[in-house]
Amino acid sequence: MLAEVADWLDRRSSTAADWPAGSLRELKGSTRVSVVLPARNEERTVGTIVSAIRRELVEGVPLVDEIVVIDSRSVDDTAAVAAAAGAKVFAQDAILPRLPCLSGKGEALWKSLAVTSGDIVVFVDADLVNFSSSFVTGLLGPLLACPEVAYVKGCYDRPYHGTEETPPAGGGRVTELVARPLLNMHWPLLAGVVQPLGGEYAGRRSLLERLPFVTGYGVELGLLVDTLELAGLDGLAQVDLGVREHSHQSTEALAAMASQIMQTAWSRLDRQGLMMPLSSPSPELTQFHREENGHVPVGRDTSLGERPPMIGVREYALSFRH
Numbered sequence: 478m479l480a481e482v483a484d485w486l487d488r489r490s491s492t493a494a495d496w497p498a499g500s501l502r503e504l505k506g507s508t509r510v511s512v513v514l515p516a517r518n519e520e521r522t523v524g525t526i527v528s529a530i531r532r533e534l535v536e537g538v539p540l541v542d543e544i545v546v547i548d549s550r551s552v553d554d555t556a557a558v559a560a561a562a563g564a565k566v567f568a569q570d571a572i573l574p575r576l577p578c579l580s581g582k583g584e585a586l587w588k589s590l591a592v593t594s595g596d597i598v599v600f601v602d603a604d605l606v607n608f609s610s611s612f613v614t615g616l617l618g619p620l621l622a623c624p625e626v627a628y629v630k631g632c633y634d635r636p637y638h639g640t641e642e643t644p645p646a647g648g649g650r651v652t653e654l655v656a657r658p659l660l661n662m663h664w665p666l667l668a669g670v671v672q673p674l675g676g677e678y679a680g681r682r683s684l685l686e687r688l689p690f691v692t693g694y695g696v697e698l699g700l701l702v703d704t705l706e707l708a709g710l711d712g713l714a715q716v717d718l719g720v721r722e723h724s725h726q727s728t729e730a731l732a733a734m735a736s737q738i739m740q741t742a743w744s745r746l747d748r749q750g751l752m753m754p755l756s757s758p759s760p761e762l763t764q765f766h767r768e769e770n771g772h773v774p775v776g777r778d779t780s781l782g783e784r785p786p787m788i789g790v791r792e793y794a795l796s797f798r799h
């Protein structure tokens with residue numbers, strides 16, 4: 478690990494316990510805070526998360542000014558459950574309706590910037606099964622306390638199939654097998670980020686609106702690399718949020734996520750002119766299903782788009798805000 482990274486870890490690490498809600502109230506002053514949950518078919522978990530934030534950080538210690546759920550083409554009751562719990566709910570495809578609709582989590586996050594008004598935007602996945610409002614306060618702490626910090630990434634332990642004999646660990650398969658090796662290879666300054674793909678992070682609007690967002694699952698890697706470029710390592714902070722449990726996708730589905738993350742890394746390297754002699758990566762992923770007659774190839778499209786910095790569409794976005 479580079480000496481700068483060790484130094485950054487010393488200076489820019491904290492834990493959620495360092496930022497109790499009461500202590501943030503004064504630091505918040507007139508800063509507006511939005512919490513955004515991107516949600517696709519999360520009716521089982523989204524209500525509990527929204528309710529906890531509303532109860533503890535809107536009605537309790539007033540730190541959060543709005544809770545927004547971006548309904549990402551759910552076919553279940555996500556939107557109704559989130560609204561009943563007290564969130565403002567927007568259908569992803571109804572935001573900025575004059576733009577062609579793209580799909581994916583990154584698209585949901587990018588569009589959230591058009592319908593929220595917080596100076597700070599906190600992103601929380603809607604599939605967490607052990608959510609605590611300290612996830613939000615932990616992410617807010619460094620941003621409210623330290624003007625040089627523009628982006629805060631959560632980190633945690635990630636249980637996966639834990640049993641009594643084996644301690645619960647081993648989650649974050651794409652993180653460990655794809656994202657971390659990629660970052661260490663090409664962006665060693667980001668080697669200190671414990672959970673580069675984690676869905677819980679917060680940023681200042683002034684930064685987020687200047688960043689492009691890839692539309693799919695590459696969004697976290699893209700934001701991290703682009704934040705490093707725009708704000709420098711010192712613009713980033715990391716907060717230990719404890720333990721995170723979420724619903725796991727199949728290995729087959731995670732291969733598509735891995736493909737999108739690699740395409741995002743490629744696009745950032747290409748932007749620096751490093752990939753010039755190589756042809757663009759193919760977004761087609763061939764996987765295999767075992768059938769009676771052997772392994773049958775199945776093609777999966779893992780292509781993803783990219784939205785420009787929201788600041789470029791700000792005027793249009795403002796006219797859409799409620």
Ligand SMILES: O=c1ccn([C@@H]2O[C@H](COP(=O)(O)OP(=O)(O)O[C@H]3O[C@H](CO)[C@@H](O)[C@H](O)[C@H]3O)[C@@H](O)[C@H]2O)c(=O)[nH]1
Binds near residue numbers: 514549696
């Ligand atoms: O098209 C989509 C897909 C997902 N989601 C939501 O995004 C969140 C995370 O998606 P999920 O499918 O649960 O991703 P994970 O398997 O948990 O993937 C991890 O790695 C991804 C890639 O970096 C990150 O985007 C995730 O936040 C992180 O938890 C959840 O609330 C989803 O409902 C959408 O809103 N739209």
Ligand SMILES: O=C(O)[C@H](O)COP(=O)(O)O
Binds near residue numbers: 648674
């Ligand atoms: O971040 C990741 O690597 C993916 O979300 C997969 O996580 P899991 O291995 O815990 O399901």
